[in-house]
Amino acid sequence: MKILSVFLLAVVAVEGHYTFPRLVVNGKTVEDRDWLFTRQTKNAQSKSGIENPTSGDIRCYSSTTAPQIATVPAGASVNYISTQQINHPGPTQYYLARVPAGSSAKTWDGSGSVWWKFASTMPYYDANKQLVWPAQNTYATHPAAIPANTPSGEYLLRVEQIALHMASQANKAQFYISCSQINITNGGNGTPGPTVSLPGAYRSNDPGIQVNIYNLQPDAYRAPGPAPWQG
Numbered sequence: 001m002k003i004l005s006v007f008l009l010a011v012v013a014v015e016g017h018y019t020f021p022r023l024v025v026n027g028k029t030v031e032d033r034d035w036l037f038t039r040q041t042k043n044a045q046s047k048s049g050i051e052n053p054t055s056g057d058i059r060c061y062s063s064t065t066a067p068q069i070a071t072v073p074a075g076a077s078v079n080y081i082s083t084q085q086i087n088h089p090g091p092t093q094y095y096l097a098r099v100p101a102g103s104s105a106k107t108w109d110g111s112g113s114v115w116w117k118f119a120s121t122m123p124y125y126d127a128n129k130q131l132v133w134p135a136q137n138t139y140a141t142h143p144a145a146i147p148a149n150t151p152s153g154e155y156l157l158r159v160e161q162i163a164l165h166m167a168s169q170a171n172k173a174q175f176y177i178s179c180s181q182i183n184i185t186n187g188g189n190g191t192p193g194p195t196v197s198l199p200g201a202y203r204s205n206d207p208g209i210q211v212n213i214y215n216l217q218p219d220a221y222r223a224p225g226p227a228p229w230q231g
Helices: 002-015
Strands: 022-025 070-073 077-081 092-098 115-120 153-163 174-185
Touching: 022 070, 077 153
Parallel strands: 070 174
Antiparallel strands: 022 077, 092 115, 092 153, 153 174
C-alpha cells in the first residue's frame, strides 16, 4: 500500500507539470508541430519547472534553438499551447529581447540587459472566494498583446508561468518557460524598457517569488521583474 501511495504521488506530480511548445498568434496556433518556432526546453520530457531563479536556465530553459522564425505583427495577441493543464496557481509574464544587428533569432542567446516585460497577470477571487490567476486550469497560457509601438525586427519572445503553490518555502516556486524566435513586422518607433538581464532580474527571496499565496489579497501580489512596458 505504501509503494502504491508513493507511485500515485509521483504520477500526480508529473501530471502537474507542463511545457509550452507551440506559439499562438491572434488566436491561431502557428506551429503545426512542437518546437518549430519555439526553442525546445530541457524539460521537454520531464515537464518539471525551474526552482532556482538565479540559474542560467531562467532565461529560456532551452536545450536547442528552433529551426524557424515566426512572423508576428506588432500589436498581435500571443500566447502558448500547454502540454498539460496549467493547474498550478501563479502569474504569467511575457518578455521580449531584440536581436542585435548582425545576429539571427535562430542563434542568438539573449545575453545581456536586453529583456523587457510587456505583460503580467494578476490574481482575483473566483465565485468560491478562491484566489486564482487568468487561464489557470486551462491548456493555454493567458494571451497578451505585443505593444503596437514595438520596433520591427527579430526578437526572442519569452513566456513564463510561475507556479506558487509551494512558494512560501525558499526556492520552491516553479518557473515554466519557453522562448520563441520571432520577426515583428509593421512596428513602431517606441523605446521599450526598462531592460533587465536574465538571469539577474530575479532573486530567490523576491516578494513575488517567495510568497504565501494562501494568505494573500489579490491586489497585494507583486510579480517579479520590471514593470511592463505598454508602448
